[in-house]
Amino acid sequence: MKHPAEDQRVAKAAGIDAAPPLAREIAELTRRRQVIAAGELPKPEKTRVLTISNQKGGVGKTTTAVNLAAALARQGARVLVIDLDPQGNASTALGVEHRAETPSVYDVIINDMPMIEVVQKSPEFGALFCVPATIHLAGAEIELVSLVAREQRLRRALDLYLAEMTEPYDYVFIDCPPSLGLLTINAFVAAREVLIPIQCEYYALEGLSQLLKNIKLIEKHLNPDLVVSTILLTMYDSRTNLATQVAKEVRDHFPKEVLNTAIPRSVRVSEAPSYGQSVVSYDLNSAGSLSYLEAAAEMAHRGAPRSADQPQSNEKPHKREQY
Secondary structure, eight states, X not given: OOOHHHHHHHHHHTTOOOSOHHHHHHHHHHHHHHHHHHOOOOOOSSOEEEEEOOSSTTSSHHHHHHHHHHHHHHTTOOEEXXXXXXXXXXXXXXXXXXXXXXXXXXXXXXXXXXXXXXXXEOSSOTTEEEEOOOGGGGGHHHHHTTSTTGGGHHHHHHHHHHHTOSSOOSEEEEEOOSSOSHHHHHHHHHOSEEEEEEXXXXXXXXXXXXXXXXXXXXXXXXXXXXXXXXXXXXXXXTTSHHHHHHHHHHHHHOTTTEEEEEEEOOHHHHHGGGGTOOHHHHOTTSHHHHHHHHHHHXXXXXXXXXXTTSOOOOOOOOXXXXX
């Protein structure tokens, strides 16, 4: 009977990794942590305003908004999260007050309150801020109908707030509700980029075509600068053929927009909001946290200003009407 050490020597000589699966996983996580720690994220030339949207619920919009924001803030960026979902989950995850009487995004878009009066600093990181949502936002869709310039309310407030800042934000993330109503339209008009999280399951693809058509209409009639810049695959399970097939199909249709990083299914990602934290602060060394840090780094490098020796390109990411 051979000794295990002899089997490992034989496997190594044959070019086969004989390490146990757990040891390989730990080694890979360690390698990823070292790469992240060694890197320094570039800052964008001007504030990037991104709407995180998908009319399908449960695809990871709020989770993505909170954790990308936390990942960027942890690595030195100044980040603002605008919670435009009446459920207020992003406000909860960032640990900010959002009870009914709290000044919130509702007051900004309905009562013309200056945004500076509702912004709160998140306890997560010193450079992370949030405009909270309260339960009052649930009725905002109806109240917006009768207001002048109803689609422009958020953009005007945000532009005024950013223009008055002495220390500007690097990123603004707008977390949308799972619908295509007036709140989401306000988010599209206020943003310059759209980030679409896509769950790696079949049903997540069904509404994508309609979402892209709506974005195209917003671009044509209300916001000509709007572009789908980023697609993030979420809840990815490499053990299933379906997840692999969905990921391949999305990458084939959107080769420039899809980030290389996919967010895996993770217990830690699910647990973190119950503690009023992002997964980045809840468990920095978890696979979910590392994936969001890697996705944030990809986003930062994609939006970084080009150096003089790099070729300039005015080409925007593809805008597709059909999927």
